[in-house]
Amino acid sequence: MASIDIVFPDGSVKQFPAPVTGAALIPHFNATKYPIIALRVNNELFSLTRNIDVRARVEPVTIGTTDASSVCRRTLCIVLAAAARELYPNLRLLVGHSLGYGYYYTLESGGTNITIDLKALESKMREMIEADIPVHTKYVSYEEALELFADTNQPDTLRLLNQTSKPKILINTVGTYSDLYFQPLLDRTGALGVFELRPYGEGFLLRFPPTAHPDRLTEFEDIPQLFSIYSESKKWGKLVGVSSVGQLNELVAKRKAKEYIEISETLQNKKIAEIADKIASRPKVKVVLIAGPSSSGKTTTSKKLSMQLRVLGYEPIVISLDDYYRGKDGTPIDDDGKPDYECLEALDVPYLNEILVSLFNGDEVELPSFDFKTGSRKQTGRKLKLNERSIIVMEGIHGLNDKLTPLVGGEYKFKIYLSALTQLNLDDHNRIPTSDNRLLRRIVRDAQFRGKGAAGTIAMWASVQRGERLHIFPFQDKADAMFNSALDYELSVLKIYAEPLLRAVKPTEPEYSEASRLLVFLNNFMPISSAYVPGQSIIREFIGDSDFKY
Numbered sequence: 001m002a003s004i005d006i007v008f009p010d011g012s013v014k015q016f017p018a019p020v021t022g023a024a025l026i027p028h029f030n031a032t033k034y035p036i037i038a039l040r041v042n043n044e045l046f047s048l049t050r051n052i053d054v055r056a057r058v059e060p061v062t063i064g065t066t067d068a069s070s071v072c073r074r075t076l077c078i079v080l081a082a083a084a085r086e087l088y089p090n091l092r093l094l095v096g097h098s099l100g101y102g103y104y105y106t107l108e109s110g111g112t113n114i115t116i117d118l119k120a121l122e123s124k125m126r127e128m129i130e131a132d133i134p135v136h137t138k139y140v141s142y143e144e145a146l147e148l149f150a151d152t153n154q155p156d157t158l159r160l161l162n163q164t165s166k167p168k169i170l171i172n173t174v175g176t177y178s179d180l181y182f183q184p185l186l187d188r189t190g191a192l193g194v195f196e197l198r199p200y201g202e203g204f205l206l207r208f209p210p211t212a213h214p215d216r217l218t219e220f221e222d223i224p225q226l227f228s229i230y231s232e233s234k235k236w237g238k239l240v241g242v243s244s245v246g247q248l249n250e251l252v253a254k255r256k257a258k259e260y261i262e263i264s265e266t267l268q269n270k271k272i273a274e275i276a277d278k279i280a281s282r283p284k285v286k287v288v289l290i291a292g293p294s295s296s297g298k299t300t301t302s303k304k305l306s307m308q309l310r311v312l313g314y315e316p317i318v319i320s321l322d323d324y325y326r327g328k329d330g331t332p333i334d335d336d337g338k339p340d341y342e343c344l345e346a347l348d349v350p351y352l353n354e355i356l357v358s359l360f361n362g363d364e365v366e367l368p369s370f371d372f373k374t375g376s377r378k379q380t381g382r383k384l385k386l387n388e389r390s391i392i393v394m395e396g397i398h399g400l401n402d403k404l405t406p407l408v409g410g411e412y413k414f415k416i417y418l419s420a421l422t423q424l425n426l427d428d429h430n431r432i433p434t435s436d437n438r439l440l441r442r443i444v445r446d447a448q449f450r451g452k453g454a455a456g457t458i459a460m461w462a463s464v465q466r467g468e469r470l471h472i473f474p475f476q477d478k479a480d481a482m483f484n485s486a487l488d489y490e491l492s493v494l495k496i497y498a499e500p501l502l503r504a505v506k507p508t509e510p511e512y513s514e515a516s517r518l519l520v521f522l523n524n525f526m527p528i529s530s531a532y533v534p535g536q537s538i539i540r541e542f543i544g545d546s547d548f549k550y
Helices: 022-028 064-088 116-128 141-149 155-163 224-240 247-254 255-278 298-311 349-360 436-447 454-471 473-478 488-502 512-522
Strands: 003-007 013-015 038-043 044-046 056-062 092-098 102-108 135-141 168-174 179-180 194-200 203-207 289-292 317-318 367-372 376-384 390-395 413-418 425-427 481-484
Touching: 003 349, 013 022, 022 038, 022 056, 022 481, 022 488, 038 064, 038 512, 044 512, 056 064, 056 255, 064 092, 064 102, 064 116, 064 168, 064 203, 092 224, 092 298, 092 425, 116 194, 141 155, 141 413, 155 247, 168 481, 179 298, 194 298, 224 454, 224 481, 247 255, 247 425, 255 298, 255 473, 289 454, 298 317, 298 390, 298 413, 413 473, 436 481, 454 473, 454 488, 454 512, 488 512
Parallel strands: 003 056, 289 390, 289 413, 317 390, 413 481
Antiparallel strands: 003 013, 038 044, 038 056, 092 102, 102 203, 135 168, 168 179, 194 203, 367 376
């Protein structure tokens, strides 16, 4: 019998018969604080049931890590789908967007009024978890997959299958319920922990713990304005018939992508114009503050908003918050001993406010510039004085935090939150995380304009997200307006740029797991040529050839 070497984290090498499952390796790991629920095998995420048949370096994935949270949440979603199918076999469960630590769901009946008993649904889920049902992953023939998902009323899954020619399809099965395989799941339902179903809107939330505290739910914090933006996007997607990747692919196959792009861009421009109108309705506003997470398109949005403000008779003046960094000698140090450029204290807030107050008082001021090569601020000789039609536009991660502009009264400020909130789903039960959309934007932009490979971008993404959780997301509900910068066609365009960058990440690199996951994700999209993307599109900020100068 053939054998393979398995290299454990402590450097020990042990031989096992080939193939061997991850579950069989668990007794050979050193003790861990939390249970092992998956493995990294040669830097790729594996479920415990997947076979390992080559020499491999293995690492445990335990509760309390980002990988573990993803595995548990995906498994929780399939348990919900299985429970819903058992209790409501004639209804269609549809996953929506994320809201806090939870996903929004609806159960659609096709027009008939049916009362959903959430307590019964949650009870059924807990029953399945307590039964510790095995989660099976297996291949079925293409024809069998078509029959399976037709019989279970999953039309968006069928649309995805229509765009593939693979002779066999990988599926997950929990009890009698099956779904398409996208990423690893738990090997058994019994490993799932805390969750709840909570009524919300026209549906409900499936809530789960944050990664840092896997044993408890956080207090629910509602953000109605954000939910409204999501819901509006979803309704628009249904209106134009593109609310899933399969429907987008059908448009591409029918050579209708160009028309859809034009409609999408027109809608987005309309939304920016509506925000400009809101600003104009408040004549005391002197400064527009734009904030959002990384790669949400803040720079292009500020430029497009400035154009709309000009239409209304304003004279927008863009001031970059980057020019108000304190510099290397005044920047706080983070927990890792490195300069923390993302905290508010990295900015010279008193100096910024002095400039703003002087401008609002009618004084002429000289604007500074920050030299990132020397790590210091310098004067530019650029003088500025506002007139009655002037309005300042500033974009940066702290824009929604009133501590950035404590000397500017609330009546003089208009705050905008934006992010790429895609409304597309992969299929009925599998959503597209907005962070994936932004990460792919960032990977493409970093390669196009910063000479950074995909591995480098992926390596720093966790730090970027940590900064967003600390400095941006807590202030979302302080915004006067929210703007969705996602364009539902964009992943088909980014695919062409991102795939070769992701393939350059090798299995010997820690970032390989994330790169391979994104490649599998992009494989669901048919490509769209960037030739169809308008010169003033937000997507041009990431792929290049924009009409704007950055």
